[in-house]
Amino acid sequence: MAPWALLSPGVLVRTGHTVLTWGITLVLFLHDTGEPGTPDPLRQWEEQGELLLPLTFLFLVLGSLLLYLAVSLMDPGYTPQPPPVLPNSTPCPQQPLRARHCRDCRRCVRRYDHHCPWMENCVGERNHPLFVAYLALQLAVLLWGLHLAWSGLHFFQPWGVWLRSSGLLFATFLLLFLFSLVVGLLLASHLYLVASNTTTWEFISSHRIAYLRQRPGNPFDHGLTRNLAHFFCGWPLRSWDILRAEEVEEGGSSQDI
Template sequence: MAPWALLSPGVLVRTGHTVLTWGITLVLFLHDTELRQWEEQGELLLPLTFLFLVLGSLLLYLAVSLMDPGYVNTQPQPQEEAKEEQTAMVPPAIALRRCRFCLVLQPLRARHCRDCRRCVRRYDHHCPWMENCVGERNHPLFVAYLALQLAVLLWGLHLAWSGLHFFQPWGVWLRSSGLLFATFLLLFLFSLVVGLLLASHLYLVASNTTTWEFISSHRIAYLRQRPGNPFDHGLTRNLAHFFCGWPLRSWDILRAEEVEEGGSSQDI
C-alpha cells in the first residue's frame, strides 16, 4: 500500500471514529461511574454487556462504511443484459438513462455520487462520517447501526452522569471530573444527532422513499410531476421489503411519460 493511501479520507475518518469510540469507553471505565463500581464489586455482566454493545456498534459502523452500497456495474453490458436489467428494474414506459459521468445505464432510483465517483442503486445519501454512500445494499445495516449506536450513546450518557459528583469544591471537581463532564457533553450531542437521524430514516423507510428523493423530488424526473410517493406500498409492506427483502408489486404503478433531458444524471 502506498504511504499516501494511509492518509486517505476514508482511513482517517474510520480511524477517528474507532479512536473516539474506545477513548470515550475508557473514560467511562476510569472515572467513578457505575461501570467502575460494578467492576470493583465483581459484577461483570453489565460492564461486559456494555463492551459487547460498543464493539457491536463499531463493527456495524465498519461494515456499513466498507461494504459496496449497491454500485451499478460499470463494465460494458451486452445489449441482451442491458435489456434484461431494464425489464427487471423499470417498466417499459420509463427509459433507462445513461449517466453522464460514468456512462452506465442507471436503474430507476439510482444516482451518481460525485464523492464515490460511481452510480449507486436506490441512492439515499453520501455519509461523510462513513466516507461511503448509503444505498440499496447497506441501507438496512445503516439503520441497524443507528439504532444500536443510539442505545450505546444513551447508556453511556447515563453512565457519565452517574460519575459526576457536583457536591465537591469547584477546583477539585474540575480536576477530577472535567474530562468526564466533557465526555458527557459529547455523548449528549452525539445522542441528539443520532436520534434525529434514526427518526428521519425510520420515517423514510416506512414510506419507502430515500433522503435524496425526499429532499429533491422537484428535480427528479420520475417524481416531480406526481402528487404523491409512487413507491409507497403501505407501512407493513414497506418495512418487510426494506428489512426482509420481501417483493413488492411491479413497477407498473410508475407508468409515466418519458422525460427527455439529454440523459443528464443530475435529475435522477
C-alpha cells in the same frame, strides 16, 4: 499499498471514529462515576463479580463499531461501471430507476439515499438497512454512556476540585449528549423515510427528479407494513419497471436535473 493511501479521507475518518469510540469507553470504565472515592458502576460490578452488565456494554460498543465498519466499507449498491464516456456526457448513461451518481464516490448507486461523510461512503440499496441498524445500536450505546457519565458529575464540590476530578468526564458527557442528539434525529428521520419507502435524496429533491415531480404522491409507498417488510426482509413489491415504462410513455427520464 502506497504510503499516501494510509492518509486517505476514508482511513482517517474510520480511524478517528474507532479511537473516539474506545477513548470514551475507557473514560467511562476508568473514571469514578459513583460517589466520591468509590469506583464507577461498571468497575464496581466487575469487582463484585457481576460481569453481565460490563460485558454487555462492551459487546454493544464492539457491535456498534463493527456495524459502522461494515456500512462504511461495503459496496452500497454500485451499478456496473459503464464504458468510458465523452467529457460532456452523463456519468451513468443507463442509470437504473432510483439510482444517482455520487460525485464523492464517482460511482452510480442503486436506491441512492445520501453520501455520509462520517462513513466516507454512500448509503444505498445494499447497506441502508445496516445503516439504520447501526444508528439504533449506536443510540442505545450513547444513551447508556450518557447515563454513566451523568452519574459521576457531583456539582456540589468546589469549582477547582470539581474541574480537576470531573473535567474530563464532563467533556465526555457533552460529547455523548451531542452525539445522542444527532444520532437520535438521524434515526427518527430514517425510520420515517423507511416507513414511507422513500430516500433522503428523493425526499429533499423530489421537485428535481423526473419520476417524482410529475406525480402527486410517492409511487413507491405501499403502506407501512409492506414498506418495512421490503426494506428489512427484502419482500417483493411492485416492479419498478412498470414505473419506468410509464415514465417512458410520458417522455420522461429517470435522470435528476
